[in-house]
Amino acid sequence: MPYWEVFTPENALSDGDKEGLSECITQMYVDWVELPRFYVVMRFQEVPESAIYVGGKPNNNFVRVVIDDITLRTDDPELRSLYLATIESHLAPLVKDQGYDWEVHLDETPRDLWRIRGLIPPAPLSPFEKLWAQANQALPYDLASPVAE
Amino acid sequence: MPYWEVFTPENALSDGDKEGLSECITQMYVDWVELPRFYVVMRFQEVPESAIYVGGKPNNNFVRVVIDDITLRTDDPELRSLYLATIESHLAPLVKDQGYDWEVHLDETPRDLWRIRGLIPPAPLSPFEKLWAQANQALPYDLASPVAE
Amino acid sequence: MPYWEVFTPENALSDGDKEGLSECITQMYVDWVELPRFYVVMRFQEVPESAIYVGGKPNNNFVRVVIDDITLRTDDPELRSLYLATIESHLAPLVKDQGYDWEVHLDETPRDLWRIRGLIPPAPLSPFEKLWAQANQALPYDLASPVAE
Numbered sequence: 001m002p003y004w005e006v007f008t009p010e011n012a013l014s015d016g017d018k019e020g021l022s023e024c025i026t027q028m029y030v031d032w033v034e035l036p037r038f039y040v041v042m043r044f045q046e047v048p049e050s051a052i053y054v055g056g057k058p059n060n061n062f063v064r065v066v067i068d069d070i071t072l073r074t075d076d077p078e079l080r081s082l083y084l085a086t087i088e089s090h091l092a093p094l095v096k097d098q099g100y101d102w103e104v105h106l107d108e109t110p111r112d113l114w115r116i117r118g119l120i121p122p123a124p125l126s127p128f129e130k131l132w133a134q135a136n137q138a139l140p141y142d143l144a145s146p147v148a149e
Numbered sequence: 150m151p152y153w154e155v156f157t158p159e160n161a162l163s164d165g166d167k168e169g170l171s172e173c174i175t176q177m178y179v180d181w182v183e184l185p186r187f188y189v190v191m192r193f194q195e196v197p198e199s200a201i202y203v204g205g206k207p208n209n210n211f212v213r214v215v216i217d218d219i220t221l222r223t224d225d226p227e228l229r230s231l232y233l234a235t236i237e238s239h240l241a242p243l244v245k246d247q248g249y250d251w252e253v254h255l256d257e258t259p260r261d262l263w264r265i266r267g268l269i270p271p272a273p274l275s276p277f278e279k280l281w282a283q284a285n286q287a288l289p290y291d292l293a294s295p296v297a298e
Numbered sequence: 299m300p301y302w303e304v305f306t307p308e309n310a311l312s313d314g315d316k317e318g319l320s321e322c323i324t325q326m327y328v329d330w331v332e333l334p335r336f337y338v339v340m341r342f343q344e345v346p347e348s349a350i351y352v353g354g355k356p357n358n359n360f361v362r363v364v365i366d367d368i369t370l371r372t373d374d375p376e377l378r379s380l381y382l383a384t385i386e387s388h389l390a391p392l393v394k395d396q397g398y399d400w401e402v403h404l405d406e407t408p409r410d411l412w413r414i415r416g417l418i419p420p421a422p423l424s425p426f427e428k429l430w431a432q433a434n435q436a437l438p439y440d441l442a443s444p445v446a447e
């Protein structure tokens with residue numbers, strides 16, 4: 001988590017576009033909350049013609065981004081708005097600037113109902129989370145350890 | 150938003166069926182809460198055989214509808230139930246009456262974590278939302294304007 | 299509900315694997331909360347190469363499980379953790395033991411915004427839910443009946 005689903009028209013994004021976007025977005029989370037890079041998962045799916053309808057009409061020029069997230073951890077309206085604005089700025093070169101319509105929404109899901117490789121992700125900004133970030137992978141750790149908090 | 154995902158067997162719905170359903174559902178939201186038509190996005194996805202399992206068995210006759218929504222804005226149990234009943238009545242001709250099994254669920258997601266074309270959608274029933282509805286598109290507006298509320 | 303989406307690499311799971319997993323998971327819910335078997339819907343989707351990016355890099359060896367659920371009904375941290383651990387134990391033979399990376403998250407959605415065949419599912423552990431479980435299908439019932447609660 002975050003888990004992104006990005007629905008695009010066919011051939012809208014090259015493999016390089018997808019890798020570039022996922023690198024940008026990953027770095028955004030690293031800069032924002034020091035998130036371990038491998039937490040950021042983006043799934044791209046091409047949508048055939050006549051599969052997305054907007055306001056009752058087919059729209060074959062539409063990019064829809066659906067995000068499930070646990071990283072916000074704030075009710076501050078300005079921070080939440082800034083977060084969305086940052087996402088938009090990273091999407092713009094591949095979406096807005098290419099002439100696509102688009103829409104983004106995000107849902108916040110319960111952090112305690114989330115596992116990576118079967119492991120409970122360490123508490124945000126905890127020493128163990130820093131270890132995971134440095135190793136860029138999920139490592140077994142002792143939840144009872146004094147540095148697990 | 151609302152954002153609908155409709156998973157069906159292959160060839161269950163024609164392009165005309167999809168357009169007709171999306172028109173009905175769009176009109177439902179217009180009648181219900183004067184929603185701008187272009188808010189209503191429906192994505193249809195055909196599911197191959199042996200991809201949906203119900204109760205441990207493959208079910209190739211199944212329609213699954215998954216909705217993320219921000220339009221309900223009420224805790225009134227009767228209104229919420231009426232909303233679901235209205236959805237069901239629009240699905241029935243293409244699903245129930247065609248002999249498919251089906252299931253629908255809806256999640257309510259945070260309104261403040263939603264953007265269309267990078268813009269914050271205006272407050273419900275506000276003058277700016279009416280402008281968006283009339284234009285049937287997202288228009289830049291001044292959040293500090295006295296009519297933005 | 300629960301509604302599972304399981305994204306895998308192409309050819310990662312045979313039809314037998316999918317049926318076996320869905321049987322295991324269905325039985326888990328039956329054992330856990332006497333859930334009617336047909337409540338458990340799992341949708342499997344194969345993801346082509348260069349469609350999932352993890353931490354900015356393509357990962358063609360990744361299984362992503364996304365669950366919407368209404369069955370937990372508890373805030374007890376130990377029960378919630380046990381629930382996730384049980385899910386992991388059922389995934390392991392097809393995922394961990396095959397050398398895939400994987401991640402699981404679950405969202406709890408509002409029970410009142412859920413219909414099966416247009417019907418309101420009976421209250422948990424109510425006599426009508428037991429009837430549905432025995433018949434393994436959604437049956438019309440009288441919400442005003444004294445046994446509906």
